[in-house]
Amino acid sequence: MTDQVPPPESDIPGKPTSASRTTLSHIMTVSDTNLLGTVHGGVIMKLVDDAAGAVAGRHSGGPAVTASMDEMVFLVPVRVGDLVHVRAQVNWTGRSSMEVGVRVMAERWNESTPATQVGSAYLVFAAVDAEGRPRAVPPVIPESERDKRRYQEAQIRRTHRLARRRAIKELRARRAAEGIDDHR
Template sequence: MNKADCQIIMSHMMLPNNANPNGNVHGGDIMKLIDDAAGVVAMKHARSTVVTASIDRLDFHRPVFIGNLLVLKASLNATGRTSMEIGVRVEAEDLKKGSVNHIASAYLTFVALDEDGKPTQVPSYQPQSEDDQRRHREAAERKRCYYKS
């Protein structure tokens, strides 16, 4: 599996239409960008139509403001038979100050679909780097915790 098929980096400038009257970007706008970035990774890996099955966890750490450049880093963490867990890290860069802050993290599960809209098998994933292996282990732990509850 090509590393390029397992991750992407996407950026998006936050504009007034993304924000409330105080200049804070709406969390829902950020959520959509997270879903978009994760969906691209899932589609690149599965090479088929994919749908969001769940957002396991989404944590906002800091606010985002008009004029910030959002950088979304999405990576494949693990695969099941027809599903994939994608992790997304979101950073906001203040272009005037040059500062970068980690503002959100999320884990999403996607399911691959065939031409009839039925779940279809996805290629297996073998993490290569130490960071990939760590994310893979953490995804397995999240899955274990999910099935315990």
């Protein structure tokens, strides 16, 4: 892997990472809790998907759908009364797909202490047209050294996703050729 970000391979003009970066904030209430009394992970995941979807739509200039969520990590519990900030940006783009990185921060609604990171995730979105078919997206243009690192890390995650998918397909094909029926 090189230290340079490759030039865009698209006729569509690129967009800088800052063009679609966004933060979604939400205060957690009792209706967001799980049986342990902390905020349900699914509530956080929905906020993550909402913020990432907004970023993907902004970057691609139209509808984009969630294709996958990688590495959703919960670092510490979120509590009722926490003000949660979900920060998202496009890290990498392909022809019609985008990786969006998300960082989840939380702070007490009534205290002046700094927000702390409580989670993170990487999501892949596919830009779609009115009929639901893939459509081209603008290349992302990393602006800072941090953006360049995120771009390179996103390429590594993509390589791993594709290799994992290929290995699973090969395993299933081998098992089917051996007459093993896994569909019961």
